[in-house]
Amino acid sequence: MIRTLALRTPTLPPATHTNCHVLGRQRLTVVDPASPYPDEQQRVFDWLVGLGRVERVVLTHQHEDHVGGVEDLRARLGGVPVCAHARTRELLEGIVRVDELLAEGDRLDTDAGAWEVWHTPGHAQGHLCLMLGEDVVCGDMVASEGTIVLEAPDGDLTDYLDSLARLEARGGRLHPAHGAAIEDGPAWLRHYITHRNRRTDQIRASLDRGPATVLEVVERVYGDSIPRQVYPLAGRQVRCHLAWLQEHEQVLVEGQHWRRT
Numbered sequence: 001m002i003r004t005l006a007l008r009t010p011t012l013p014p015a016t017h018t019n020c021h022v023l024g025r026q027r028l029t030v031v032d033p034a035s036p037y038p039d040e041q042q043r044v045f046d047w048l049v050g051l052g053r054v055e056r057v058v059l060t061h062q063h064e065d066h067v068g069g070v071e072d073l074r075a076r077l078g079g080v081p082v083c084a085h086a087r088t089r090e091l092l093e094g095i096v097r098v099d100e101l102l103a104e105g106d107r108l109d110t111d112a113g114a115w116e117v118w119h120t121p122g123h124a125q126g127h128l129c130l131m132l133g134e135d136v137v138c139g140d141m142v143a144s145e146g147t148i149v150l151e152a153p154d155g156d157l158t159d160y161l162d163s164l165a166r167l168e169a170r171g172g173r174l175h176p177a178h179g180a181a182i183e184d185g186p187a188w189l190r191h192y193i194t195h196r197n198r199r200t201d202q203i204r205a206s207l208d209r210g211p212a213t214v215l216e217v218v219e220r221v222y223g224d225s226i227p228r229q230v231y232p233l234a235g236r237q238v239r240c241h242l243a244w245l246q247e248h249e250q251v252l253v254e255g256q257h258w259r260r261t
């Protein structure tokens, strides 16, 4: 059993909201109470009180558009344990207190079944997904609105592709943090894998034209298809693909310049 409320958050456009998911019937596990905005914090609190008793909060990962409402919700509830991966706890030190650690294979009991915890690094090192039957709460592994960004060093393309493939093999309906539920999970995941592999191919091909800095690779691959202001963001994506190509000994870096091996 899963219920969802989209909360307005400072997220990456064109997405404007982050989903807060609730697991359980009356004894509730709340995933990513996301919003830092007071009106949205009031709205999610009122919604939860109407549904039942909150037993725990789970964080899929540390990004600010996922954790902005945690401390406010904890205060309004008079205390509730917040659970996340160990890496997420480290990264949230001084921002959000994480009380309990979750790891691959853990189970979260609710009054509507036990959810299984998967550790799915790639978008973030401590990223978690939760699964029960046909339902997969998939955080920022994929989205049905907006795009998923990988930023090194927390983002890692090898890990990300492995995690996507694992989720694809499992199957089910995806409940992302941004946008509506995705009925055909495997097809959506395959699309993401294909997209990333195509981008890697483009970046490799761009270096066939000669050595280049990261921003020059962005210029060659994206050109005028994206506004100049987002070149630095695209550059951080490109870095993740270059790191993958370097791991596979297809490129190397000398100073600021990347080139084909």
Ligand SMILES: [Zn+2]
Residues within 6 Å of the ligand: 061, 063, 123, 124, 140
């Ligand atoms: Zn994220």
